[in-house]
Amino acid sequence: PPQPPAATRSAVWLVGLLVTLCFFSLPLFLALSPNLSDVWHLGLSVTARHGTMVSENATAQSESSDSAPASRDRLLGGLLSPDVSEGSCLSRYASSLHRSRASPHSPSPYLASRLRKYEALHRKCGPGTLSYKKSLMQLPSPHSMGLVECRYLVWAPTSGHIGDRVLSIASAFLYALLTRRVLLLQLADDMAGLFCEPFPGATWELPAGGFLADRIKGLRRGSDRSYGNFIRAAKNNKDDDLRAESLPPYAYVHLEHDYQQPEQLFFCDEDQTVLGNINWVILRSNLYFAPGLFLVPQFEEELRWMFPASDTAFHHVGRYLFHPSNEVWELITSYYTPYMASFQEKIGLQIATFAWNPVPFEEYFKQVSACTSQEKILPEVDTTPGVLHEAAAGATSKAVLVSSEHPEYAEKLKSMYHEHATVTGETVSVLQPVDVGGGNHSHNQKAVVEMFLQSYCDVSVVSGWSTVGYVGHGLAGVKPWLLLAPRNQTAADPPCVQATSMEPCFHAAPSYDCRAKKKGDLGAVLRHVRHCEDVGDGLKLFD
Secondary structure (H helix, E strand, O other): OOOOOHHHHHHHHHHHHHHHHHHHHHHHHHHOOHHHOOHHHHOOOEEEEOOEEEEHHHHHHHOOOOOOHHHOOOOOOOOOOOOOOOOOOHHHHHHHHHOOOOOOOOOOHHHHHHHHHHHHHHHHHOOOOHHHHHHHOOOOOOOOOOOOOOOEEEEEOOOOOHHHHHHHHHHHHHHHHHHOOEEEEOOOHHHOOOEOOOOOOOOOEOOOOHHHHHHHOOOOOOOOOEHHHHHHHHHHOOOOOOOHHHOOOEEEEEEOOOOOHHHHHHHOHHHHHHHOOOOEEEEEEOOOOHHHHOOOHHHHHHHHHHOOOHHHHHHHHHHHHOOEOHHHHHHHHHHHHHHHOOOOEEEEEEEOOEOOEOOOHHHHHHHHHHHHHHOOOOOOEEOOOOOOOOOOOOOOOEEEEEEEOOOHHHHHHHHHHHHOEEOOOOOEEEEOOOOOOOOOOOHHHHHHHHHHHHHOOOEEEEEOOOHHHHHHHHHHOOOOEEEOOOEOOEOOOOOEEEOOOOOOOEOOOOOEEOOOOEEOOHHHOEOOEEEOOOOOOOEEEOO
8 A cells, every 4th residue: 555655654653652651651740749639620621623722721711701691600710519409509600690790810720629629528527427426426525536537617606797607607618628627507597598508418507406516505705615715724734745635525716806815826826736636626706817817827838829819718718608598599689680780880889887986877978978979989960950961972871789777878879869960971870779579588688688789799889897898899809999987976088998909807806926926916927918908907818
């Protein structure tokens, strides 16, 4: 038979050589690369199209972030597992499609990898498994029986607003990820039915009754099982040999706003080493304490892998964990679809006032108006009688979603734009989701609805200190305008500042510097952990 041309024979020989080299070298490469042990961990695949090799990651990045919702990645770049049926949690794959554009903040491949490994651990060790039953048997013992395969972090219910609790649970999950623990929630009745189960094939709810559930009720700051008390007593006795068998089977960590010096040792490296030898940790917190975890040296490297941009921590963890239940999702869509979806620009205005810092309605409304006007967030109105203004070319239709426990803010804003023309000629519609869905819905259901509606807004203006506002703009992935706290019942000047980070604020941050072993300014220890714009002594993550 005729021989192929020399050029063809050379090409075939070269391709064969390359295939052989790849076959023998790829296993060696993977074995020598500890961070690439899972092939999919690379987050990169290559597809041959019409003779051209194309990186799918590069293709995805080249697509516009303003892509149509139907064409977006509903798994959020690997953040979510596809192993949850759509019908069991309608919001899980649909919520992100209600935002005007896809998030520009992609989760790191390492974070996606850790989440899949966590899900496998939770399925293995969660309630109802043999491992869980064996671990429960340790609890009545006076001392730890040594480390076991499955270790747990139990989030205990706390009083306070649902926004506080959402931020606390997000922090607790991050701590569970870092310490290879299984997170279980003891949910109060007022949180039942708000969110879907986030982990495929497993529950995150602590079963009712039993030794552990009964003990949790009595745990408060100063309890005998409090880690702060335990470690203080050990140090007073100069017991430096804290062996696993000398430790209790469980320890209580109190990180509520009233926690004191002993509990602040939770954020110290050596104390985390001690806690690492306790199989069950019970946590009660109403704070977003995630920034404090970034101060613990043994967590630093893994946190850098998880969050190359530090200020995306809540954005990723929040979107992973919190998916409104089908009942709550119905309330959200019943408002969003007819009232919000058609607007080109949606502005979220979340107004909160606090009993410890009262301010007259007119004074605070003046501050809100000054902020939205000075920062060109909303167009000014012309109060001259009978004057109309033509809309500028390309003017967008704007909706302002006002969330507040005080309806008069929305009513006055609505009256202002109804009675007067804007100087730009734009039409501004003021929306107020007061009785979403009608019927008898709980306060927490309505709060979750408002948080998610706020997260679908393109611009966010929120009252400083507001945890509901933090959740809304954190899920949205936008840097908000923060209304500064009034002083002496007088509007703040300047009225607001734009945050340089979309992260929530750790309100009651510790004052003890573990590295210096004395009180200090923890906002000056690390470049990416600094003080909040709205809470002077609080801590916040920055990129």
